[in-house]
Amino acid sequence: MDFEFSPKVREHMAQLEAFMDEHVYPREREHHEFVMDPANLWKQPPVVEELKAQARAAGIWNWFLPADYGDWSPGFTNLEFAPLAEIMGRQPWSFEVFNCSAPDRGNMEVLARFGSAEQQDQWLRPLLAGEIRSTYAMTEPQVASSDATNIELRIEREGDQYVLNGRKWWSSNIMHPLNQVLVTMGVTNPDAPRHQRHSMVLVPRDAAGLEVVRAVEVFGNYHSPAGHGELRFTNVRVPLDNIILGEGQGFTIAQGRLGPGRFQYAMTNVGMAQRMLDLMCARSEQREAFGKTIGEQSSVRQDIARARCAIEQARLLVFKAAAEMDRSGAKGARDYISMVKIIGPKLAHDVAERAMQIFGGKGVSGDTPIAEMYVLARLMRIADGPDEVHMNQLAKLTMAQVEIERKSGRGGIAWFGD
Numbered sequence: 001m002d003f004e005f006s007p008k009v010r011e012h013m014a015q016l017e018a019f020m021d022e023h024v025y026p027r028e029r030e031h032h033e034f035v036m037d038p039a040n041l042w043k044q045p046p047v048v049e050e051l052k053a054q055a056r057a058a059g060i061w062n063w064f065l066p067a068d069y070g071d072w073s074p075g076f077t078n079l080e081f082a083p084l085a086e087i088m089g090r091q092p093w094s095f096e097v098f099n100c101s102a103p104d105r106g107n108m109e110v111l112a113r114f115g116s117a118e119q120q121d122q123w124l125r126p127l128l129a130g131e132i133r134s135t136y137a138m139t140e141p142q143v144a145s146s147d148a149t150n151i152e153l154r155i156e157r158e159g160d161q162y163v164l165n166g167r168k169w170w171s172s173n174i175m176h177p178l179n180q181v182l183v184t185m186g187v188t189n190p191d192a193p194r195h196q197r198h199s200m201v202l203v204p205r206d207a208a209g210l211e212v213v214r215a216v217e218v219f220g221n222y223h224s225p226a227g228h229g230e231l232r233f234t235n236v237r238v239p240l241d242n243i244i245l246g247e248g249q250g251f252t253i254a255q256g257r258l259g260p261g262r263f264q265y266a267m268t269n270v271g272m273a274q275r276m277l278d279l280m281c282a283r284s285e286q287r288e289a290f291g292k293t294i295g296e297q298s299s300v301r302q303d304i305a306r307a308r309c310a311i312e313q314a315r316l317l318v319f320k321a322a323a324e325m326d327r328s329g330a331k332g333a334r335d336y337i338s339m340v341k342i343i344g345p346k347l348a349h350d351v352a353e354r355a356m357q358i359f360g361g362k363g364v365s366g367d368t369p370i371a372e373m374y375v376l377a378r379l380m381r382i383a384d385g386p387d388e389v390h391m392n393q394l395a396k397l398t399m400a401q402v403e404i405e406r407k408s409g410r411g412g413i414a415w416f417g418d
């Protein structure tokens, strides 16, 4: 096992770190003040568009799309992208600067893998160029959406069109001024077996009958300019050609969509946690109380040491997940993907807890990225599937594996007297 990055990865890490140092960190305050100003609600911060142009010119662009996507990909394996995603994760809005942000990256993966040539021309090319953005509309308010087989939105065929009726919520990015398309999941075949009832269709953002009922708040914040919408579809009509892959393929697509995305989320969490650790170390060295620096308090040193251990553990596990994905695809790596989905957000959440305490009042203010990262880490324990669902899945896989080994006679899985 080799723990060293290749020269190619080291070179790209250095390039990305330099870009973050020179262009992203110095503009954080400007970005924060813009998005927090109510007068700018749903407006794209000019700094993001400026930095997008610079990042694209520098070739730091679409690095998220794994090499097995062929000509669409800039050619990184999942393992190569992992440390790069960590660096972007140190300031989560920078993912958009590098055209690597959710939910667009998952939607781009879907279109690159399953889209028709026409769909790729109409939607994938402008997405990869960073000219438009998109939404993934699966979750619905009236059903437990962690079980996606519950999704109810109806997609009915009428002549040469599909007609959509139903509700969605937590449709992230829906308010973004560049948003032009929704990858929408619904039921086409209600009588088919449970995992073949659903399909995904592309719905233009300006389709007649698509109404944003409201923007949903997250801990009192709208996450402008992206927003998370509650939507109503009333007789929304799209051409039959807007279906992705075909009727009944919704779960095939959903499975393909979530593999790289989940490990990329986990790497974001590692990046956020590392940034918070760096900040808390610097603060502890500089701030004095009761005659010594905060960093001289043993409880603070324990917090820093524990955070460092937890970050390194998570980082290595995510690398392992990425390597498994490169070796055996999202399906073969599903237990590792569940593991990183469980530990990633919890890591960032726990480090944020410690960092906030060490920063005192400043830690819960908007003057450091910590409070925002705390919220992000918390919501990632629900978004993209709640922790418990992944734990259920992982436990099932683990028990099944042990049962196979026990039956095949592996030692150490029996008691005296059995």
Ligand SMILES: Cc1cc2nc3c(=O)[nH]c(=O)nc-3n(C[C@H](O)[C@H](O)[C@H](O)COP(=O)(O)OP(=O)(O)OC[C@H]3O[C@@H](n4cnc5c(N)ncnc54)[C@H](O)[C@@H]3O)c2cc1C
Pocket (backbone or CB within 6 Å): 103, 135, 136, 137, 138, 139, 140, 143, 144, 145, 146, 147, 169, 170, 171, 172, 173, 218, 228, 379, 382, 383, 384, 385, 386, 387, 388, 389, 392
């Ligand atoms: C900020 C944010 C952004 C989001 N963005 C999007 C988006 O862009 N597109 C989209 O479609 N959705 C999005 N979501 C929705 C998210 O994916 C769902 O909230 C999530 O899948 C859970 O569905 P639910 O809210 O219906 O919870 P439910 O399904 O009602 O589950 C509630 C709780 O029940 C428990 N539970 C459920 N199943 C199990 C189980 N098997 N074992 C043990 N306990 C269980 C868990 O504690 C779970 O949290 C977003 C959510 C948030 C918070």
